[in-house]
Structure formats: structure tokens, C-alpha cells
Amino acid sequence: MNPPAVQTPPVMVAVFNQKGGVAKTTTACNLAVCLRAFGYKVLLVDLDTQGNATASFGITPLPAIGAFEVIVGRAGIGQAMLATEYEGVWLLPATMSLRDNDQMLVHAGKRRGLLEARLAETGVHIVVVDCPPALAAATATALASASAVLMPVRPDPYAHEGLVNTWYEIKRIREVVNVQLGVAGILLTMTASEPTGDDVAKVIRAEFGEQVYGIEISTDPMVAQAAQLALPVAVLDPDGLAGRGYVDATLEVLRRLGRQNRPGTALPEPLGLDDALNRLREWRSTTHAALLRRPEGNSGWAAAKAAEDDDEEEDFVAPRGNAPEAARLRLLPWLAAAFAAGMAFDALIRHWWG
Ligand SMILES: Nc1ncnc2c1ncn2[C@@H]1O[C@H](COP(=O)(O)OP(=O)(O)OP(=O)(O)O)[C@@H](O)[C@H]1O
Ligand SMILES: [Mg+2]
Structure with a gap:
């Protein structure tokens, strides 16, 4: 008898910055649909107790079964993942239990690869994880499995300090739990919204060098409009400022994952830009x-x-x-x-x- 086919674990990109309101959820949701547009099967995991990514896909109120139940072994992934309007994009939603029992994930946050193992059978190419704005146990669980972390940064006056702290935490998790954890880059978001934004962005670029994407996501009122309609801005306005920004940023994520050339980041070639x-x-x-x-x-x-x-x-x-x-x-x-x-x-x- 032939052995069962080995499931390749999906590439996992955690979208994280300790700082709140920097467009983590907006980035995670748009990255998920844009990756699908480039031909990949994608699972978006909502690990934020606020459930914003779940609501962004029109799922409200929060369902009874989701990411928390899968991580602690109360439900199988097949029971918990929801198909979305976009064929080939699934959502593993946040649940109320995640809100009330974050401490139950402390153990999961110390175990390398637990989330990866739980998601191995999904058959998707890429998992995108929307993390909460803190190094909560849920974030640690994501980073303990992630192939790479993408950091959205809004260049406000406190952005630099927040990024330095986030960078430190990522380094610590790489040393202690997940040696495979790479950096998918730093994405400047909501640029041109504050008078000091350009100066802050310059400081961040000077310090973090080529880790910072050349592409920036400008402040764009279409983002709020898209959020109100429970659509990613890349769908509502794919040729607009932020929409097209996310398409280009997705290509950059793919390029950087390809360059890392480490186990867990190998992906098939993407479709062309026009097709996407x-x-x-x-x-x-x-x-x-x-x-x-x-x-x-x-x-x-x-x-x-x-x-x-x-x-x-x-x-x-x-x-x-x-x-x-x-x-x-x-x-x-x-x-x-x-x-x-x-x-x-x-x-x-x-x-x-x-
Ligand atoms: N490019 C943009 N232009 C205008 N508004 C934006 C843009 N990106 C995000 N926003 C808005 O900024 C707010 C914060 O975005 P988002 O919820 O994605 O941040 P977050 O980092 O996930 O927040 P939290 O830390 O609370 O999870 C939202 O109201 C969102 O619609
Ligand atoms: Mg969020």
C-alpha cells in the first residue's frame, strides 16, 4: 500500500506590529485577496480578538467555531474554515472564545509549528495571519509557526519606537522558538496623512534599509468606504491608490519570500500582473x-x-x-x-x- 501523500505545510505570513491602528487588518485582508488574484489558494486566519478581519469579510457576529477552537484542538480545521466570496480564499475566523481565553494559548505560543501542523491539511499555498496589536499569546502562536512576518508601519510620531519594540520581539521569538522565522518586510501604510509623516518615514528607511518596501500604501478614503461595505479595497478599487498599492505590495511579498529560499517559503510562480x-x-x-x-x-x-x-x-x-x-x-x-x-x-x- 502506498503511504498517504505528504501534505506540504503552507507558507505562513504573519502580519504583525505591536502598535495598534497601523493597518495590520487592512493589509492582511488585501494581501489575502491579492495573493489569490496572483493564483494562490489562501487561508486568512483572524487571531485578533477584535475580529476585524472576520467582520471585513462580512461575517458578523463572530461564529462559534474558529481559530481558537482549532489551535486548542476542540475542532478540526475542516469544521472551522469558511469559504468566502472569492473562490480559493478561505477564512479561519476569530471567535468569542479567543477573546475570553487568550491565556489558554500560552502553551501554543511556546511550541514551534503547532499552528502550522493544525493547518497542514488545508491544501492552501499560503496562510496569512492577522495578529492583534500586542505580543499576546495568540501572536506568539502565529510567530511560532510563521515562515515570515510582514510589518505594516504607519509613519506617525510613535511609529519608530513601536517598530523597534516589534523588531526586538521578533528577534527574540526567532532565537527562542522559531529559528525559521524570516522577515517579509516593513510596509509603510497610510502615508501622506500627517505633516511629520515624511520625516518619520525617512528615519525608518534610514534605519531599516532595504527591509522597508519601496512601495507605500497611501492614505486613501476608498479604504474606509471598502471597510464599510465589507470589501477589501483591492476589490472595491483595484486601480486606485491603496488598491493598486496592495497589488504591488503583494508582488513584493512574493519576491521576498522567494529570495529567502528557506524551507517553508517555496511557492509556484505567480500569475502575471495583468491577470491578477x-x-x-x-x-x-x-x-x-x-x-x-x-x-x-x-x-x-x-x-x-x-x-x-x-x-x-x-x-x-x-x-x-x-x-x-x-x-x-x-x-x-x-x-x-x-x-x-x-x-x-x-x-x-x-x-x-x-
Ligand atoms: N491606506 C489607508 N487609507 C485610509 N485609511 C486606512 C488605510 N489603511 C487603513 N486605514 C484605516 O485605518 C484604521 C486602522 O486600520 P486597521 O484596522 O487595518 O489597523 P490595525 O493595525 O489592524 O488595527 P488594530 O491594531 O486595532 O488591530 C481603519 O479604520 C482603516 O480603515
Ligand atoms: Mg487589526
Whole structure:
């Protein structure tokens, strides 16, 4: 009898900075869809008790089974991961238990490769982990398995200090727990939003050199609009400032993972840039269409899609029986109404002005 096929553990990128509000979640969600646009199967893991990445994919309230249950062995990965609107992108959501029992992960944070082992059978190429803004036990669990850590940094006056502390913690985890942990780079986010931003960015570039990406994610109002609609900005506006920034940053992540050339970072070649952009634009039209067909009382693409697929909820919820969550998606109704009104106004203006 042949031995069972060996599952290659996925490459794991942890998105982390101890500092809050630097665009970790925005980066993790956009990286996940952009990696899919470049052809990879992706699992986004929400390890933040705030559950922002989970909500960003329209899943609200938090489900009963998710990342915490998988890590502590209460549920299998197949039971917990949810399919998303983007075929080939799955989500391992945050749960209330993660919020209440972070201390139960202290042991997991000291064990190299535990999360990696739990996710080995998913068959995805890349796992992107959205970490909380602290070196909580959940973050330690992610870093103990990660192939590389990507650090978003918002160049505000305290950014440098936050980055130095984060860098120190990563170094310590590499020495003590995970010698394989590499650096996927430092990504400047929300640039050009503060008068001192340029100076802070210069200091960070001078100190961290080529670890800092040449590409920056500019401050862009479309990010907030996308968040309100539970869409990644790379889908809502793939050719816009932040949307295109995330596409380019994803290529940079892939380049750096390729350069590391260490076990756990080998990936197949990505699709070309045009193919990736076209895929994002396609998702943009389908999610817009779903928003405009939204049912009364719900908003966001996920709610619209859930109602549309009333008879086939499994389409949205992947390999386990968590389907009711998809149907219970609730976002603010006025957001979709405002969005639809905006589209209609846009069409009217174009009609008037040819
Ligand atoms: N490029 C951008 N332009 C404008 N706003 C942005 C941009 N990136 C992120 N934001 C906004 O900044 C806020 C913080 O972003 P986000 O939640 O991704 O940060 P975070 O680091 O995950 O926060 P936390 O530490 O609380 O987890 C959000 O309101 C988000 O919409
Ligand atoms: Mg966050």
C-alpha cells in the first residue's frame, strides 16, 4: 500500500506590529485577496480578538467555531474554515472564545509549528495571519509557526519606537522558538496623512534599509468606504491608490519570500500582473452586482449573496456546518443604500455630461 501523500505545510505570513491602528487588518485582508488574484489558494486566519478581519469579510457576529477552537484542538480545521466570496480564499475566523481565553494559548505560543501542523491539511499555498496589536499569546502562536512576518508601519510620531519594540520581539521569538522565522518586510501604510509623516518615514528607511518596501500604501478614503461595505479595497478599487498599492505590495511579498529560499517559503510562480488585476476587476463587478441586488434590511456583498443563494448556502460556507452564520450576516443597511445611490448618481452625471 502506498503511504498517504505528504501534505506540504503552507507558507505562513504573519502580519504583525505591536502598535495598534497601523493597518495590520487592512493589509492582511488585501494581501489575502491579492495573493489569490496572483493564483494562490489562501487561508486568512483572524487571531485578533477584535475580529476585524472576520467582520471585513462580512461575517458578523463572530461564529462559534474558529481559530481558537482549532489551535486548542476542540475542532478540526475542516469544521472551522469558511469559504468566502472569492473562490480559493478561505477564512479561519476569530471567535468569542479567543477573546475570553487568550491565556489558554500560552502553551501554543511556546511550541514551534503547532499552528502550522493544525493547518497542514488545508491544501492552501499560503496562510496569512492577522495578529492583534500586542505580543499576546495568540501572536506568539502565529510567530511560532510563521515562515515570515510582514510589518505594516504607519509613519506617525510613535511609529519608530513601536517598530523597534516589534523588531526586538521578533528577534527574540526567532532565537527562542522559531529559528525559521524570516522577515517579509516593513510596509509603510497610510502615508501622506500627517505633516511629520515624511520625516518619520525617512528615519525608518534610514534605519531599516532595504527591509522597508519601496512601495507605500497611501492614505486613501476608498479604504474606509471598502471597510464599510465589507470589501477589501483591492476589490472595491483595484486601480486606485491603496488598491493598486496592495497589488504591488503583494508582488513584493512574493519576491521576498522567494529570495529567502528557506524551507517553508517555496511557492509556484505567480500569475502575471495583468491577470491578477483583471481578476480583481472581475470580483469588483460581481460584488457590485451583489450589493445592488441586496435585500431590504441587509447590506454588504455577503448579506446580498447569502440571500441570493438562499437555497445553496453551502456556496458561501465551506467544508463544515456553519452555514447559518453566512445567512446571519448583518451590516448597516444605509451603507449599501448610500453605495447604490452613489452608483446611480454617477450614472446620471455620466449621462448628462456624455
Ligand atoms: N491606506 C489607508 N487609507 C485610509 N485609511 C486606512 C488605510 N489603511 C487603513 N486605514 C484605516 O485605518 C484604521 C486602522 O486600520 P486597521 O484596522 O487595518 O489597523 P490595525 O493595525 O489592524 O488595527 P488594530 O491594531 O486595532 O488591530 C481603519 O479604520 C482603516 O480603515
Ligand atoms: Mg487589526
